[in-house]
Amino acid sequence: MKRSTESSGILLAGGLSSRMGRDKALLSLRDETNFLQRSYRKLSRLCERVYVSIREEQRQIYSEYIPSGSLVSDSMEKVQGPLCGILSAYSLARSEGNPSSFLVLAVDMPHLKPKTLLRLLVYGKDSKDGAFYRTEAGIEPLCGLYRSEFLASILARSRKEEGISFSPKELLEEADLSLFEIPVREKRGFSNLNTPKDLLGF
Numbered sequence: 001m002k003r004s005t006e007s008s009g010i011l012l013a014g015g016l017s018s019r020m021g022r023d024k025a026l027l028s029l030r031d032e033t034n035f036l037q038r039s040y041r042k043l044s045r046l047c048e049r050v051y052v053s054i055r056e057e058q059r060q061i062y063s064e065y066i067p068s069g070s071l072v073s074d075s076m077e078k079v080q081g082p083l084c085g086i087l088s089a090y091s092l093a094r095s096e097g098n099p100s101s102f103l104v105l106a107v108d109m110p111h112l113k114p115k116t117l118l119r120l121l122v123y124g125k126d127s128k129d130g131a132f133y134r135t136e137a138g139i140e141p142l143c144g145l146y147r148s149e150f151l152a153s154i155l156a157r158s159r160k161e162e163g164i165s166f167s168p169k170e171l172l173e174e175a176d177l178s179l180f181e182i183p184v185r186e187k188r189g190f191s192n193l194n195t196p197k198d199l200l201g202f
Contacts, residue, residue: 009043053085
């Protein structure tokens with residue numbers, strides 16, 4: 001498949017991994033890659049440009065595993081958590097050409113199949129605000145296609161409003177989205193690995 005030039009990838013890797021006790025992105029896999037490398041590879045096979053959201057102190061070590069030009073330090077003052085990473089990458093991308101949408105993936109979802117991401121690109125390109133999967137817990141915000149116009153509106157709100165929710169899940173509940181059910185054989189991909197116990201049997 002030809003890589004998309006209309007959609008860019010955003011890999012969220014700037015979390016503190018406090019429950020894991022070490023940087024989840026650097027956890028090793030059986031094929032001797034780590035979560036960071038595997039996730040970056042999945043996105044880069046689908047999108048011509050991939051941005052990796054990080055904390056600045058991660059830059060040096062992450063540059064040993066993926067292209068340093070893909071790394072974007074989180075820089076949103078009023079926004080915390082995953083949305084900070086998404087908007088930081090979006091702000092940079094807008095200055096470089098402003099893709100029509102962004103395929104977002106959290107680094108701690110190593111079981112996610114490439115076809116799960118591809119489905120969002122193919123069937124979500126005509127969505128108004130984005131395309132996402134619906135899980136038992138609601139809309140999954142950390143594996144989805146965000147339209148540029150939707151992110152632009154969130155960024156504008158973050159700059160002028162105080163006291164509003166910047167929870168990605170809550171913002172998505174208000175949006176006009178294309179929603180997909182997760183095929184049974186792909187559900188394992190939505191299991192986040194947050195603690196050492198989660199790694200048992202991985």
